[in-house]
């Protein structure tokens with residue numbers, strides 16, 4: 001352990017916004033779009049079922065745009081953020097459902113549409129760890145010749161009991177193998193994973209171990225999410241039957257702190273806490289409703305409890 005010699009960074013974690021600034025020279029905004037309209041779970045392939053936390057929009061932040069043509073989705077969002085933030089650079093983020101559960105030809109056409117827009121500096125593909133074929137590796141490599149390409153895998157947990165409970169339909173081993181295959185076949189691909197905290201029985205040791213697995217896999221970034229209950233989801237039914245109690249705020253932020261302590265300082269972090277895409281969808285916990293106050297609360301908790309990214313990370317292990 002190298003705690004004594006490690007100097008805490010000014011911000012207690014390496015934010016993805018800082019990574020983007022380093023890479024692109026200025027702030028970059030993500031433009032979330034929907035390409036896929038389904039996923040293997042929702043279709044019930046091989047007996048799979050909808051993940052217990054997933055709403056009808058497949059985790060898409062802008063369901064009101066879901067039916068619009070891709071060009072229109074991108075144009076509308078870019079216009080909105082440009083007006084608000086005077087932004088110049090963008091990544092088109094294929095967020096909804098399972099993006100790679102789409103024909104390769106359609107995926108390539110979508111990338112081409114995204115790259116037609118001035119200011120778009122790359123694409124980000126949201127998908128599941130078990131929806132990656134060798135044909136996709138060729139597509140990623142082809143586009144990596146001309147732009148930035150990132151993937152975000154919904155791993156959610158490295159614990160198979162938790163994965164079963166949430167009905168993910170893939171295992172921890174599947175996720176690890178997918179990252180290894182991506183690194184082997186697409187060495188320039190930027191690889192991110194999504195993790196959720198707040199499963200029943202999840203301990204701080206589990207969270208620390210998740211960070212260590214991220215280090216071992218050599219992913220480029222992680223996105224953290226507290227498990228919240230959305231309307232009309234299987235998790236809401238469990239919550240209503242009092243079979244699920246959401247994690248409280250202080251427990252969650254301590255999990256984030258322990259995770260960051262163990263996480264390599266080179267792995268960028270997208271966010272520390274999630275909010276529901278639409279407030280009227282959120283059932284519980286209510287504390288997750290307030291984006292900025294939660295962000296500040298997270299930073300205060302990290303600083304007051306001397307948590308910072310890489311605090312107990314040992315790169316020699």
Ligand code: SF4
Nearest residue numbers: 039041051054058097
């Ligand atoms: S979380 Fe992803 S894989 Fe699970 S049901 Fe929703 S869209 Fe499908």
